[in-house]
Amino acid sequence: MTQVPVIESKNLDLTFETADGPVAALKDVSLQIGAGEFVSFIGPSGCGKTTFLRCVAALEEPTGGSLTVNGMSPEEARKARAYGYVFQAAGLYPWRTIAKNIRLPLEIMGFSRAEQEERVNRVLELVDLAGFGGKYPWQLSGGMQQRASIARALSFDADILLMDEPFGALDEIVRDHLNEELLKLWARTGKTIGFVTHSIPEAVYLSTKIVVMSPRPGRITDVIESTLPQERPLDIRDTPEFLEIAHRVRDGLRAGHAYD
Amino acid sequence: MRTILPVAVVVAAIVAFWYLAAIPMNIHFAVTSAQRAGAEVTPESGAERRNMGAIALAARNPAQWTDSWTQAKPRLPVPHQVVAELWRTTALQHPASKQSLVYHGWVTLSATVVGFAIGTGLGILLAIGIVHSRAMDMSVMPWAIASQTIPILAIAPMIIVVLNSIGVQGLIPKAIISAYLSFFPVVVGMVKGLRSPDAMQFDLLKTYNASRSETFWKLRLPASAPYLFASLKVGIAASLVGAIVGELPTGASRGLGARLLTGSYYGQTVQIWSALFATAILAAALVAIVAGIERATLKRMGLAT
Numbered sequence A: 001m002t003q004v005p006v007i008e009s010k011n012l013d014l015t016f017e018t019a020d021g022p023v024a025a026l027k028d029v030s031l032q033i034g035a036g037e038f039v040s041f042i043g044p045s046g047c048g049k050t051t052f053l054r055c056v057a058a059l060e061e062p063t064g065g066s067l068t069v070n071g072m073s074p075e076e077a078r079k080a081r082a083y084g085y086v087f088q089a090a091g092l093y094p095w096r097t098i099a100k101n102i103r104l105p106l107e108i109m110g111f112s113r114a115e116q117e118e119r120v121n122r123v124l125e126l127v128d129l130a131g132f133g134g135k136y137p138w139q140l141s142g143g144m145q146q147r148a149s150i151a152r153a154l155s156f157d158a159d160i161l162l163m164d165e166p167f168g169a170l171d172e173i174v175r176d177h178l179n180e181e182l183l184k185l186w187a188r189t190g191k192t193i194g195f196v197t198h199s200i201p202e203a204v205y206l207s208t209k210i211v212v213m214s215p216r217p218g219r220i221t222d223v224i225e226s227t228l229p230q231e232r233p234l235d236i237r238d239t240p241e242f243l244e245i246a247h248r249v250r251d252g253l254r255a256g257h258a259y260d
Numbered sequence B: 001m002r003t004i005l006p007v008a009v010v011v012a013a014i015v016a017f018w019y020l021a022a023i024p025m026n027i028h029f030a031v032t033s034a035q036r037a038g039a040e041v042t043p044e045s046g047a048e049r050r051n052m053g054a055i056a057l058a059a060r061n062p063a064q065w066t067d068s069w070t071q072a073k074p075r076l077p078v079p080h081q082v083v084a085e086l087w088r089t090t091a092l093q094h095p096a097s098k099q100s101l102v103y104h105g106w107v108t109l110s111a112t113v114v115g116f117a118i119g120t121g122l123g124i125l126l127a128i129g130i131v132h133s134r135a136m137d138m139s140v141m142p143w144a145i146a147s148q149t150i151p152i153l154a155i156a157p158m159i160i161v162v163l164n165s166i167g168v169q170g171l172i173p174k175a176i177i178s179a180y181l182s183f184f185p186v187v188v189g190m191v192k193g194l195r196s197p198d199a200m201q202f203d204l205l206k207t208y209n210a211s212r213s214e215t216f217w218k219l220r221l222p223a224s225a226p227y228l229f230a231s232l233k234v235g236i237a238a239s240l241v242g243a244i245v246g247e248l249p250t251g252a253s254r255g256l257g258a259r260l261l262t263g264s265y266y267g268q269t270v271q272i273w274s275a276l277f278a279t280a281i282l283a284a285a286l287v288a289i290v291a292g293i294e295r296a297t298l299k300r301m302g303l304a305t
């Protein structure tokens, strides 16, 4: 990696002060993410994947170490609209149609009406929801809602896309389909993506880099650079190369668990 | 359609019970008047009758039952008397006449609506303040709760008298009492509604770097709509109660409260009951109007089908 990293974390610490005492959600997390990388975070529940993503998004304040996004502090990066964030639940507003939901960030960021219109249509197309703009969220399936929330995060063209288990609640088939779509979208747009998942195949299939984490305290145990080609049909998951990477991820997860 | 039968049965049962209950309530007077008119009654001695239970007396004088349903000043008027009085004081009177319940209803209604508007506006403003300022949350909420623990019957005369002494009379004092009763459910409902979006939705707006006012207009306010309407239905009924209570202490001559009061001065039970029914009908109509606006609004927002 020769360019300046888009996200750079050095010895990042975050300790939550709770009623039961301090919880070390992140401990000594150092990581570099370059432009256009697709980075997955995988690890057992409570290892700080969400917390790390929230730190990048300036939704959480680290208690130690340094973190820069596009060379700025996360706070400044947020103000510069550097990233779109996709939460685990679609979180669409029930009183807005799909098109109006996607328009929400555009309204807040002050795009002109014509441009809002144009962008909404473009991202609806991108996530395969053209023609559903006038529907209310409850009229859509869970997978479609999740795609709408991705469209919402894409609409203002941030260079970074942060996704926290966006497909966690979906069934395998829909998930496979959305994974394929996401890869295509990433190839087309060249965005930098941070992606949290619990699924090893999903992480290996999607990523150029897999970050394996372990809990108590939350830390990185392994960073795996994928050797898979850019072009990835779904059946790449049966190749020895894929299985080898998956194996290494599993070993990393097991190592994190070893002490308990 | 299938609900009509059970509803009709319940209404019929209530009406039947009402007629039955009116017999012992009014039987003493019915028997005494019948005796005075020369009819045979048992027992014959008035003193003996006075010491008798009403049900026993009714049981021994079945011929006087129908008389107990037609008295001019019964203890308990029966439905057809109330309906007849309602008809006489609405349809058969000029609406601007002081004999007309429409006139009195309008007087009360106008105070109710003004009070409701003030109470709702105040309630919403207080809720916005409470949600956005911790200081207001700590300082205003306890007072709002305390205000509702004071019996309105105790505070209404004070409001009327104090305002009267500075020359404010008529609609405004009543509307203020209305507002006093109706702001509270609006504050409570609105605070809950404005806080109803979950943390993720607030975080989402934060990632857009949205301001407080954008968060308010785009998230908090629309999310609060269902809560607001639930409160408004309670609030409008409370407003009506407030306006009527506001008519009682001054011995006002106009309004449904005044009809209740003059009715009880002169023992005009039929008038009292018809005023009560007029009040209930008005309350039901007001709540129905709010419910209609609620349905239309939520439907337009896509929150209801």
Ligand SMILES: Nc1ncnc2c1ncn2[C@@H]1O[C@H](COP(=O)(O)OP(=O)(O)OP(=O)(O)O)[C@@H](O)[C@H]1O
Pocket (backbone or CB within 6 Å): A016, A017, A018, A023, A024, A025, A043, A044, A045, A046, A047, A048, A049, A050, A051, A052, A218
């Ligand atoms: N707001 C908070 N206050 C206190 N503790 C918190 C808070 N948020 C997270 N934690 C703690 O920090 C640790 C890491 O949480 P985090 O949500 O980042 O885990 P995760 O890896 O995303 O888990 P999962 O896979 O279950 O989503 C956990 O122990 C959690 O209890």
Ligand SMILES: [Mg+2]
Pocket (backbone or CB within 6 Å): A049, A050, A051, A164
């Ligand atoms: Mg998580």
